[in-house]
Amino acid sequence: MPYRSSDKTRQKKDAKRTAMMQAAVQIFAERGYQAATIRDIVKEADVSIGTFYFYFPDKETLFVHLYEETADFLIHTLQQAANSRTTFARQVDAILQAYVSIAIFEPAVVELLLVAGVGTVPALTAKTASFREKLILVWQIPLTEAMKKGQVPDQNERRTAEGLVGAVDQIILGLLAQPDREDIAAGAVRDMNQFVLRATGHY
């Protein structure tokens, strides 16, 4: 998970910056972007206000960096999941398992990417468009491959991939809204697998 993993690249980054990013994910998720203050973030991260301004000129800049790094983490994780399998059905299952794991264990990450900042931070518009585009490709690449291999019928794979991104995001947001989400996560993954395989016309 971002700002929590033992990933070596992240460990090399400055610990104070990491602590602020980690705190910011939580604070933005809890209070929303507008209500969250720099004071909240430095208090949660246990650093001084001077430390904050050494790294970031303002709250917006921190948010944009946070969004970008969180989006990269999610996309990278889902791509890895897809690349770890060879048939379309197994790729779909791996992507869904990975996405739901992040949603369950790091709900603030999904909250941040799918809900928190949209429309709030002007500098984010291009970043959110780029995130959506990468998320569409997470589905479109395996789908195109499956079409070539005859595992699914010919279709407008771009449009199907857009549909899959929207469907999965919406079902995951629905899952996160449930208090017993950990208990029902396996059922949600099963339903989403069925949805995706049906929607793509998988044989």
Next chain:
Amino acid sequence: MPYRSSDKTRQKKDAKRTAMMQAAVQIFAERGYQAATIRDIVKEADVSIGTFYFYFPDKETLFVHLYEETADFLIHTLQQAANSRTTFARQVDAILQAYVSIAIFEPAVVELLLVAGVGTVPALTAKTASFREKLILVWQIPLTEAMKKGQVPDQNERRTAEGLVGAVDQIILGLLAQPDREDIAAGAVRDMNQFVLRATGHY
């Protein structure tokens, strides 16, 4: 379309309020909520600033009313489309045709509901949740009916409906991002029909 139709209830409402609402849809869509000013709106609506404050205490209140009325209009239109048909396949087609018509001829409406205000206006959080819920029911009600009639297999109809809402919204946003959207709209409706019927396992 809202603030443009010949619908009698709307006509009875005050013309100046209607003009401001109509102007606001355009201004918010063009500039975004934060950048839009009350001056922009009254200029576009050709009313005085005093008229604005006679109707609304501030920009946020206007936006919340606008969101609510626009959401009601969209939901009502989609429900009417669904109710006008009796088989699931025809209901799906009617909903998709109606949604795409609004998206093509009133892109600002869809922009407002799906993108513009999220996260920006705190008072909107409950309204957006209620809009999503109603949009899910637009799909869930025909789907439950189709399950009872044996037109689709048994499934978690709530979760499928969430998936359909997400899928359709994402494909429509993809359509709106295209400069030749009017020309490709029919193809998008065809692809979405196929997607929805496949995803629900329609026989």
